[in-house]
Amino acid sequence: MDSMAGNKPTVVWLLNISVIALTLLWLFPTLGLFVSSFRTSEQITASGWWSAMFPAEQTVQLRVLDPDDNRIETSAGVFIVEGSVFETEELSEVGIDSWGTSSRALDAYGPGDTADLGDGETMTLNADGRYVWQGDDDQISGRAQRLFINATVPPEFTLDNYHQVLLDEQNSEGMSKAFFNTLTVVIPATIIPILIAAFAAYALAWMEFPGRALLVATVVGLLVVPLQLALIPLLSLHVGAMELLTSVMGPVDEGSRLTGTNWFGDLFGMSEGDKIAGKGYFGVWLAHTGFGLPLAIYLLRNYMVGLPRDIIENARVDGATEFQIFTKIILPLSFPALASFAIFQFLWTWNDLLVALVFLIDSSGNTTVMTKQIVELLGTRGGDWEILATSAFVSIAVPLLVFFAMQKYLVRGLLAGSVK
Amino acid sequence: MHPAVLGLITIIIGVGGCVGYFYGANVFLDKVLYPAKGPNAGRNINRANMIRPWIFLGPAIVALGLYLAYPVVATLILSFQDGTSGPTRGDFVGFENYGKMFAEPKFWEAMRNNVLWLTVVPASATAFGLLAAQLTDRLSWGNVSKSIIFMPMAISFVGAAVIFKLVYEARPEDVAQIGILNHLYLLSGGAEPQQWLTIPFWNSFFLMAVLIWIQTGFAMVILSAALRGIPEETIEAAIIDGANPFQIFFRIKIPQIMGTIVVVWTTITIATLKVFDIVFAMTNGQWETQVLANYMYDKLFRALDWGMGSASAMIIMLLVTPILVWNVYNARKEMR
Numbered sequence: 001m002d003s004m005a006g007n008k009p010t011v012v013w014l015l016n017i018s019v020i021a022l023t024l025l026w027l028f029p030t031l032g033l034f035v036s037s038f039r040t041s042e043q044i045t046a047s048g049w050w051s052a053m054f055p056a057e058q059t060v061q062l063r064v065l066d067p068d069d070n071r072i073e074t075s076a077g078v079f080i081v082e083g084s085v086f087e088t089e090e091l092s093e094v095g096i097d098s099w100g101t102s103s104r105a106l107d108a109y110g111p112g113d114t115a116d117l118g119d120g121e122t123m124t125l126n127a128d129g130r131y132v133w134q135g136d137d138d139q140i141s142g143r144a145q146r147l148f149i150n151a152t153v154p155p156e157f158t159l160d161n162y163h164q165v166l167l168d169e170q171n172s173e174g175m176s177k178a179f180f181n182t183l184t185v186v187i188p189a190t191i192i193p194i195l196i197a198a199f200a201a202y203a204l205a206w207m208e209f210p211g212r213a214l215l216v217a218t219v220v221g222l223l224v225v226p227l228q229l230a231l232i233p234l235l236s237l238h239v240g241a242m243e244l245l246t247s248v249m250g251p252v253d254e255g256s257r258l259t260g261t262n263w264f265g266d267l268f269g270m271s272e273g274d275k276i277a278g279k280g281y282f283g284v285w286l287a288h289t290g291f292g293l294p295l296a297i298y299l300l301r302n303y304m305v306g307l308p309r310d311i312i313e314n315a316r317v318d319g320a321t322e323f324q325i326f327t328k329i330i331l332p333l334s335f336p337a338l339a340s341f342a343i344f345q346f347l348w349t350w351n352d353l354l355v356a357l358v359f360l361i362d363s364s365g366n367t368t369v370m371t372k373q374i375v376e377l378l379g380t381r382g383g384d385w386e387i388l389a390t391s392a393f394v395s396i397a398v399p400l401l402v403f404f405a406m407q408k409y410l411v412r413g414l415l416a417g418s419v420k
Numbered sequence: 421m422h423p424a425v426l427g428l429i430t431i432i433i434g435v436g437g438c439v440g441y442f443y444g445a446n447v448f449l450d451k452v453l454y455p456a457k458g459p460n461a462g463r464n465i466n467r468a469n470m471i472r473p474w475i476f477l478g479p480a481i482v483a484l485g486l487y488l489a490y491p492v493v494a495t496l497i498l499s500f501q502d503g504t505s506g507p508t509r510g511d512f513v514g515f516e517n518y519g520k521m522f523a524e525p526k527f528w529e530a531m532r533n534n535v536l537w538l539t540v541v542p543a544s545a546t547a548f549g550l551l552a553a554q555l556t557d558r559l560s561w562g563n564v565s566k567s568i569i570f571m572p573m574a575i576s577f578v579g580a581a582v583i584f585k586l587v588y589e590a591r592p593e594d595v596a597q598i599g600i601l602n603h604l605y606l607l608s609g610g611a612e613p614q615q616w617l618t619i620p621f622w623n624s625f626f627l628m629a630v631l632i633w634i635q636t637g638f639a640m641v642i643l644s645a646a647l648r649g650i651p652e653e654t655i656e657a658a659i660i661d662g663a664n665p666f667q668i669f670f671r672i673k674i675p676q677i678m679g680t681i682v683v684v685w686t687t688i689t690i691a692t693l694k695v696f697d698i699v700f701a702m703t704n705g706q707w708e709t710q711v712l713a714n715y716m717y718d719k720l721f722r723a724l725d726w727g728m729g730s731a732s733a734m735i736i737m738l739l740v741t742p743i744l745v746w747n748v749y750n751a752r753k754e755m756r
Contacts, residue, residue, distance in 0.1 A: 019555050022548075023565040026572065026633065029583045032600060036586065048598050049586075188434035195438050200480035209473040213752075215481075220751040222488045224744045226694050228713055228733045230487060232726055233494030237486070285434055290487020293480055322472055323446040351576030353697045354717070371578040375701050378582065385586060385598070392582035396575045403574035407567065411641050 036389040038157040079140040086129040161390035189288035197296030205304040284360040303337035340413025370395040503727025517731040542688040549639025570637035577697030646680035
């Protein structure tokens with residue numbers, strides 16, 4: 001490729017610049033959210049996030065020290081008041097760009113200049129913040145002189161938003177409960193399909209039995225069946241299963257054994273808040289398992305078919321059972337494919353909204369997940385960007401970490417199974 | 421109890437049950453049902469080996485059948501039944517649900533938007549992906565750039581919705597704009613800040629931008645691998661024949677990766693067809709941005725009409741079917 005006609009300096013420059021532009025275009029939206037999550041609500045509404053990373057121009061209005069208490073007579077009839085603007089709280093050690101003495105001309109003078117206030121009254125402000133106000137007895141008395149200082153304030157970030165969203169126990173809109181609920185959904189919903197799919201993929205790849213080809217074709221077909229199709233029948237299926245269970249174990253209302261323990265209720269969808277029974281962790285795991293399986297079987301089977309035949313046949317000759325071959329040889333060798341699918345399924349279940357809405361979240365809100373929580377916030381706190389940005393970033397931080405840590409496997413998996 | 425402890429217990433039960441099944445079933449088969457010893461050892465091993473595939477496949481077949489195959493049939497049946505009473509099954513009403521749906525302007529709005537999405541998103545994402553793949557492959561720092569373009573893959577649709585709501589945010593004219601799009605719009609001479617998501621027709625494109633932003637990374641990764649797989653000789657031969665970089669790209673490279681482009685295109689098409697979260701979180705179908713998946717959710721959980729919900733789900737299925745057939749056909753061809 002080096003010999004291509006693209007090595008002229010201008011072309012290389014153009015190439016670099018266009019890639020930089022494309023990359024920034026893709027990075028900017030996320031960056032905006034990230035930066036906003038570290039700003040206070042005042043800062044967010046005062047200026048765009050892109051100006052938050054640079055020192056900001058700010059005009060501070062203050063008065064010099066009270067002349068009646070602080071004036072010094074330097075010579076006959078000449079009084080001065082001296083002090084430093086940095087003694088006031090809101091203006092600590094910033095660079096003074098310009099200053100003025102009247103609200104009509106805020107940037108009339110630069111640091112070090114002396115302002116003529118008329119009739120020999122002067123005001124001098126230096127870059128180090130020290131000022132000298134000079135005039136006669138009349139002028140240096142009564143109300144202190146006003147100063148308008150245009151200063152460059154360094155960027156300021158805060159962790160308060162994260163504290164409020166994650167750690168504040170009083171905050172009913174916080175993310176900590178939703179975070180644990182999401183984890184409770186995600187971990188089994190990732191591990192169970194891997195287990196089931198690994199066994200199935202091995203059978204489809206290395207065992208001889210009638211109907212194998214048909215099963216493989218079915219799996220490929222099911223890869224693209226839209227999730228939406230499954231919602232209604234499965235919800236009624238879960239409701240039916242729930243009714244069956246309660247008819248065996250006693251009605252929900254009386255069966256305090258079931259409703260009393262909230263955890264059990266959450267698991268099977270029998271909490272008191274359930275309008276539609278059957279919404280629970282168990283249902284959502286099964287749903288994620290079902291929806292993730294086609295891709296899992298497809299990916300793993302394709303990988304396992306490529307494993308060397310000799311190893312498996314040697315093991316068979318040596319008297320290993322199929323179960324031993326699977327657990328001792330196939331599983332360790334298939335690690336890359338397992339990792340690829342695990343990342344897919346993890347990202348998909350972590351980021352899912354629809355399945356959780358339909359199969360998990362009931363009216364009690366005990367089992368809400370992070371995506372749902374954010375949609376709620378979008379509705380109720382639409383303008384409070386500090387809360388929205390922080391909550392959203394909390395929910396995308398974990399997938400981003402996984403993404404950057406395991407990118408290699410993700411790419412490999414994509415290349416192997418780019419059908420879904 | 422702390423939610424973390426409860427979560428942990430739930431996780432152990434779920435995963436433990438699964439491991440227990442596979443281990444237990446195999447032990448049962450080998451030790452109890454057909455032990456590989458005694459007078460019938462040989463016959464027992466054969467029998468066990470006939471049953472074992474079904475033990476391995478069992479949970480997968482049950483889960484696939486129950487969670488994907490059965491619903492296709494059940495939804496079809498439900499779409500012909502009266503579903504206004506929610507979960508309880510109603511009478512057979514023929515095509516009435518479809519008739520009611522076709523009479524709704526909101527449905528046709530969803531159809532129109534879905535067609536728009538299906539034309540714009542796969543095309544743009546594939547084009548951007550191809551561009552990114554081609555450009556970054558030739559830079560020393562291309563991998564960093566690739567990581568960043570690929571990153572939105574990991575971000576949820578809901579997270580992306582929040583991210584882009586901030587991009588599209590509009591403030592009154594006299595205060596500082598905090599949405600970067602309005603900021604740039606005013607800088608480039610726009611008269612007043614725009615509520616981007618409420619402008620009918622064009623707002624769909626602002627929603628599509630979110631999905632394009634997410635899917636481009638996927639297209640880039642796949643196409644980049646395909647570009648690298650092109651035999652060097654074909655490119656060298658073209659250079660010797662005096663082809664310029666554009667000719668090399670469009671006449672030599674693109675035809676050789678056409679198969680991959682089609683796969684990427686169809687994959688993104690399926691993702692686009694199912695798009696729900698973005699519309700749900702950003703506009704909820706208001707301002708003429710309805711799409712089929714959200715329309716279906718509306719019918720199912722807001723109107724509580726399970727019949728019409730099923731009918732709209734069948735429409736989505738119908739649109740996917742050509743791709744499904746094509747995939748199965750290709751897979752069978754490969755296996756032979």
